[in-house]
Amino acid sequence: MDSDGGDAKLVDVARLAGCSPATVSRVLNGNPTVGRSVRDRVRQAAAELGYVPNGSARALRSTRTRLVGAIIPTLDHAIYATMVDGLQGRLAEKDVSLIINTSVYDLDLELDQARLLAERGAESIVLVGTRHKPQTLALLEHKRIAYVFTYTCAPTATGAAIGFDNEKAGRTAARFLIDLGHRRLAMIAGITQDNDRAEGRLAGFRDEVARSGLDPAAVPVIEAAYAFGNGRSGMRTLMTAAEPPTAVFCGSDILAAGAIKYCQEERIAVPGDVSILGFDNLEIAELTVPELSTLEVPARDMGRHAADYILASPLQRRHLRQRELPIRLIVRGSTGPAPKRR
Amino acid sequence: MDSDGGDAKLVDVARLAGCSPATVSRVLNGNPTVGRSVRDRVRQAAAELGYVPNGSARALRSTRTRLVGAIIPTLDHAIYATMVDGLQGRLAEKDVSLIINTSVYDLDLELDQARLLAERGAESIVLVGTRHKPQTLALLEHKRIAYVFTYTCAPTATGAAIGFDNEKAGRTAARFLIDLGHRRLAMIAGITQDNDRAEGRLAGFRDEVARSGLDPAAVPVIEAAYAFGNGRSGMRTLMTAAEPPTAVFCGSDILAAGAIKYCQEERIAVPGDVSILGFDNLEIAELTVPELSTLEVPARDMGRHAADYILASPLQRRHLRQRELPIRLIVRGSTGPAPKRR
């Protein structure tokens, strides 16, 4: 708190407390073998000098950085932002800092970022999905950095996975719509290239369609980046076709909201003429008119569980390596029985 | 790339390349005084060993960490997530890493986080708003860590500020509604305690009301955390009062969306019976029915400009220290002329 120099170091604290640097270090690290009176003097001295430990030096010497990295596609999508919020919150409780990087769905960029995180000494890294450059994972293995996949539940030999089964989710969506009597289905999916989550949902959806005796090839699929406007234009494409669908599954609530918007503008009744099913259960799902039926993704929980895995001891980790969180179907107003054939 | 040991160090690279550690260091740091052939050999050797520099050692020796911190209230609100996305994106271009912390609007927690960031060696810190514990700023000054306020444009003696004028925004909102003929105004504001942004908007709103000859004390104000449900319940409180307002300014689009939802449920016409004005211009502003009139906050730009400030040289910084970004009024369907008095 003084206005002296810039930064006091361990030695300065030692000098002021009248003891050796080693002892100061011990006090600061909670080593219980230090006498009460010395400990108090050290604490006092540290406070007086406004001493702040030098993390770099500490990390260099102890090889523990208490630093974790996360590489996510973007923070501009609530589903990732919320996951990170949960992750960071849990890590912060243990004084572990989180460096975050956005890859914009670019796997090459992701590799660069992983390298930088390795350089910074990240002890664990949180990744999204299973699809990554082999070199990225090789790097992490090589540097013995623990990694966790989220939004998926298929771990690799050395990595962990905390999330849900995207294929199963896709199947659940199809099943739900088919059970409502729909036969002309369609999907507005995310971009599936380099994105195993979007791909999984689509695959599961098609799979269940086929299992029901329908022709998956006859299911129109539009791929588009997760943006409101894309949901709207995607829906236009679908609904202006010769045989418009009676039910549309969207790979994200954002797309679904755009789809609903289009219907509203065109006075297409939802769910009277067409049912719309979303994915994520974002806050916006309650904002649309009608409210959006959707599949709930446990974003925050994924972040928290990922943090738990990271904070766990190597032994505990074995049990936490794979975790499939439930996805819930939430039925609101945007889905209903298939309209009677005209 | 080899399966050897764990991590090669500078010396190992030097040995393999047949030169001294100093030369390797020079190559890695882009020092041009190294001969082409040696440089190539070093690069080759580094790649072969899968060498990754140790950031801690580097930071310790050079006192440059290339680390920046950000402390924001939460990532669960798009307005902050987007700002951080912009900030991170710009910093990453220069290989600067961002550690993020969420304070949940708690200034004590913020101080702890600032301390941890100082320990980690953050060279700059991005904060939200002007209201902070004196100790927080004292710490940053003491450790000579540059800091930037966002969402405000009033810098301190040594800090920078990049954002907009919340009071002016509040005045703009009031002016707009009054000009539409409204006389019975109300506001659903964010929690103003420890939040200068929410407070500023409210103060500006009241100020303009008074300036127009209306009684600011007669303007009902409800404070609530930024959540959809709070907008709804706040609106209920306002509209079930003896003299319901004909125009409501909400401190965030989230609150406004909830307010619109309430009206829709109660068949209160928007803007026929009551106009609703939001704040932020989130994506959801286009989702409500009717679409939301709102004040646009340049979230992403704030992040980017903050990054520019941080990346600038001390000289350039002088010119970037204060930056007031424009807030735009976006008129959509949720606002209209005041209804005729019955």
Next chain:
DNA sequence: TTGTAGGCGTTATCAC
């Protein structure tokens, strides 16, 4: 153009 040597601030391993 390249090599040598010392130290950045801390912690771990010894002694006492």
Next chain:
DNA sequence: GTGATAACGCCTACAA
């Protein structure tokens, strides 16, 4: 219980 002392991996004068 506490104090010397030697690294941790890298950068940077300075020397050659």
